[in-house]
Amino acid sequence: MKIFLDTIGCRLNQAEIESMSRQFRAAGHEIVAAAEHADMAVVNTCAVTTQAASDSRGKIRTIARAGVNEIVATGCWTSIQPNEAAALPNVRHVVANDKKDLLVPEVLGLPMESFEKEPMDRIPIPGLHRRTRAFIKVQDGCDNKCTFCVTTIARGEGRSRPLGDVIADVNAALAGGSKEIVLTGVHLGSWGQDLGAQHLRDLVHALLRETDVKRLRLSSLEPWDLDADFFSLWNDKRLMPHLHLPLQSGSDSTLKRMARKTTPDSFRGLVQAARSIMPDVAITTDLIAGFPGETDEEFSETLNFVREMNFSGGHVFTYSPRPGTGAARMKGQIKLEVGKRRNRILQAAIEESATSYREKFIGQTMSVLWESTTEYGEYGWRMEGWTGNYLRVSAIAASPRWNEVDDVMLLAATDGLVQGDILL
Ligand code: SF4
Helix, strand or coil: CEEEEEECCCHHHHHHHHHHHHHHHHCCCEEECCHHHCCEEEEEECCCCHHHHHHHHHHHHHHHHCCCCEEEEEEHHHHHCHHHHHCCCCEEEEECHHHHHHHHHHHHCCCHHHHCCCCCCCCCCCHHHCCCCEEEECEECCCCCCCCCCHHHHHCCCEECCHHHHHHHHHHHHHCCCCCEEEECCCHHHCCCCCCCCCHHHHHHHHHHHCCCCCEEECCCCHHHCCHHHHHHHHCCCECCEEECCCECCCHHHHHHHCCCCCHHHHHHHHHHHHHHCCCCEEEEEEEECCCCCCHHHHHHHHHHHHHHCCCEEEEEECCCCCCCCHHHCCCCCCHHHHHHHHHHHHHHHHHHHHHHHHCCCCCEEEEEEEEEEECHHHCEEEEEEECCCCEEEEEECCCCCCCEEEEEEEEEECCEEEEEECC
16 A cells, blocks of 8 residues: 555644654555555544644645545644544544554554564655654653643653664664654653653663764753753763753743643753753753733743843744643633734743854854755755754755765854855
């Protein structure tokens, strides 16, 4: 069969369709780049915001219109609204998150044993979701109860993948030609807590010791899982100097209503500890604007704190009530237009510090992993890719250099992008 794999939302969803891709190929099926060529499609849906849930439904309808008769709906939106998913056109299978590991054998009607041997080498998924970097799932679910979060509802309790399985996946990705490994999970920092008091630190140590990984990157880390000692891991230069630490709010009282296990003071301490070991580390974040009960004073606290933290980038979400979450039932819901206005102000503050962060590296030579290539007429090929500290870089080359790592002289920064010259 020809299989089309689609996803929306987080890196974990991307990691999961990459693992499904290997299983479908192991069973002799072909992964295709577009729905119109497919016999079956899998859509890994998202529920993190109202918009993401709507986009998930939209993707399924689009794939049905493209002529795919057998659609598998899975992922977070599907898990919290299975009946709505089943009612969408051509949806023949509804697989909730807690059954997702069995999705491929289930929809193919094969025994799980036929997939338990060594994972096949990773081949990037063709089409829109083609990635040079391999996203590796190391953990799922979460035991925290942040009051705005639907993910903890959709993905259930925290559970870690055994070290051996993670190492096998990393080796399969490296054997398939991946130049960068990105570890991902719902609550990545909790890896190992359910495996006899191990810690994410142990996993990173093991991967650096037991694999040939050249570029290892960590996805989002909840600040309360980390201590100053954690940053000594970065003495190994194969670990990319980029920390994504979701702050969500810079106001103590808002963080309390969010049930976040951090405070502005402890967050500040963590950032200072990281910068004392890695002065040029990229620190990016997530913020929520317009959380229920957020007063003008609380918002100013957040804005001032964001400015003080000098982030090198980040996403700001306008709060959207999610079904089943504590915050959706809270008094003091903020008007959408107020949330959107606060979102713009926070995004502008982040963009200001991100711009000065990018400019710090102009004139330096840094290594870049090329992620996309576009033909560029008489000039050759236009590349785009990422440095270790998550600068998005663009350069021109005579030939396509997808999935190559080059040294690049950084020349200028404009609109979130750094122009560079490849030093071949
Ligand atoms: S830590 Fe909080 S925000 Fe993150 S997945 Fe868990 S409940 Fe959601």
